Amino acid sequence: MNLPLSQAPPEAPCEVLATRRRRKDARPSELTAAALALFVDKGFAATRLDDVAARAGVSKGTLYLYFSSKEALFKAVIEEGMVAVLAAAEEHLANHQGSAADLLRELLLGWWQQIGSTAMAGLTKLIVSESRNFPEMAQYYHDGVITRGRALLRRALERGVGSGEFRPLNVEAAVDVIMAPLLMLAISRFSLCLCGQQVAPEAYLETHLDLLIRGLQRTGAISERPSNEGMPCN
Amino acid sequence: MNLPLSQAPPEAPCEVLATRRRRKDARPSELTAAALALFVDKGFAATRLDDVAARAGVSKGTLYLYFSSKEALFKAVIEEGMVAVLAAAEEHLANHQGSAADLLRELLLGWWQQIGSTAMAGLTKLIVSESRNFPEMAQYYHDGVITRGRALLRRALERGVGSGEFRPLNVEAAVDVIMAPLLMLAISRFSLCLCGQQVAPEAYLETHLDLLIRGLQRTGAISERPSNEGMPCN
DNA sequence: TATATTACTGACCGATCAGTCATTATCTTT
DNA sequence: AAAGATAATGACTGATCGGTCAGTAATATA
Incomplete structure (x- = not known):
């Protein structure tokens, strides 16, 4: 096979040849x-x-x-990642006030700060790549993370539609459509130059939110928020 | 390791134990x-x-x-997929008239028919999964497919913005934001229940287009197209 | 039918790598 | 300091799989 092995020298022992230590906990x-x-x-x-x-x-x-096997290690990696993810989800669940548009903005930008911009985002690509070979793992991730994230978004959308701030729409489909750019952003960070890497994540998210909120709002309802602020057109 | 091996019985020989044949071309x-x-x-x-x-x-x-190696086979798979992809791209390039919104609609639905709904969509997941291990392959795919697709979308958006049909926006970022749901749709088809599979692809795409075109159009410009036609709200 | 050509086969080889275990080094206890 | 306990090691094994090649059989040609 002879893979190109893009690895950097495998973690040079910065700990100056430290003699072996017994650190069961760490x-x-x-x-x-x-x-x-x-x-x-x-x-x-x-x-x-x-x-x-x-x-x-x-x-x-x-x-x-x-770890009893390579697969057990994989499970532990996912499980450990889950903790942070779920904590962030709880945080978002806790405080929600103001307009639905602001809630949406807060949720998406929060995702970026808590997950998308961290190493956790790599889990997305990992799951996408390996889910077929580890169905129960995919199921676990789906139930524990995806479903939970979807529920948050769904609630925000339903609130907006219910209050009349947003127009009626297919909420279930919209949830997926809204999540997709986030997931692709996470994936592209760990997948060499596929899409979206030419554009800065912040501009990308801002454009997504801008298009999205305008697309959601009732026709005629002008966003009271200063749109396009500081965003260069092209 | 002992992977769960989700394989169906590996292609039962439907050709009733056909004796060996010489079919160099096929x-x-x-x-x-x-x-x-x-x-x-x-x-x-x-x-x-x-x-x-x-x-x-x-x-x-x-x-x-x-094929001289496993990697050469991989390249051939990509290359063969490319042909159809590029042909479809050419087709879209050829005929473009009417409003920018219609062009956009035609492009995205065309992608679904030509690529997203076919086995070709699997290439997306494949590239995402393997690009790190095969950088030159990723580069080839990027230059030959992604860049080309982006160019199509960019042209459509610029036309809309130029004619005043769309409001000014960050075109580069918008291209990625618009592509993301398509790519995720393709990926989810080959990645066990991650996202978007609960919603039918048609409803998903329709919702995407609906949100998108409203998000793009100048405030006050009411879509002349009968929106929400046949789309249940929730 | 005899001969030549070559598409095709499958047993085999060597490298790789998940997983094992007898041994060694470290830390604790007395 | 000596003994016991156990965290850590790394050489080893067995299975897997990419890649090879001497041999086989299907087709073409005469």
Whole structure:
């Protein structure tokens, strides 16, 4: 095969050849962090456990002290990522006031800050790539993350439609349409120059929100928010 | 490892145990078709060449008569897909009249018919998944498909903005924002229940177009097209 | 039917890599 | 300091799979 191996030198031992240490508590999270980075970069199948262990500053044998198999490691990576994701979701659920348009804006920009701009975004590509080979994993991610995110968006849209701020629309479809640019943004960050990387994420999100809120609002209802502020046309 | 192997029985020999045949001309396309199906389903690394050959009704040795390596087979799959994609792009380029909104509608629905609804859509997931491991492949796909598609959309948007039908906007960002739901639709078709699969593709696209065109048009310009026609709200 | 050509085969090889385990090094306890 | 406990190691194994090639059989030609 001879893959082009785009890897940087595998995590130079900055800890100046530290002698081996016994750190039972720290190992699991260090290993899942290393695994996340490599899985996201090279994909699940192409990632060698030797490399994961090396990146975590440990031998492969040690990895097997904490995870019973490569798949178990994968599950742990997903599960650990979930925690932050769900916490962010809770945060968004808590405080929602003002117009539906502002709520929508807050939700999408919050997603970017909490997830999209972090390493967590890599999970999106990982799941997309591997879901067919790990159906129960995909199901878990779907139920725990996607469904939850959809529920947030759906609520925001329904509130806007109910109050008359937004016009009637197919809410279920709109939820997916609204999420898609976010997911693609996350994916493109971990997938060499496919789409969207020429445009800065902020401008991308701002354009999405701008188009979206105008598209949602009742005809005639002029946005009271100063639109196009600081956004160059072309 | 012991992957769950979601495979159906690997292409039961419908050709009733046909004795071996010499069909030099037909082999390459049969092999790339088999490879596309398996690559899209299981990913590149997890696909075995024995399975590709078996699915094409041939032995692995025969595969190597036509393709020098697994990666060469991958390239051929992409390249073969390209032909149809570029043909469709040319078609869209040729005939464009009427309003910019109609052109946009025609472009997006055309994408669905020519690409999104076909097996070609699987290439999107394939590229997303494997681009890091095959940079030159990603580059080729980017230059040959993404850039071309973006150019089409950009032209449509610029026409609308130029004629005053659309309001001024960040065209580059808008192109990506508009493409994202299409790409996610393609991806979700080959990635177990991640997003968008609960909603029928037609309703999804219609909602996208509806939101989009309203979002693009100048405030006050009422769409002359009967919107919401046959689309249930919720 | 005999001969030549070549598409096709499948057993085989070598490299890779997930997973194992006997051994070693570190830390704790007394 | 000695002994016990266990975290960590890395050489090893067995299975998998990309890639090879000597041989086989289908077709063309005479």
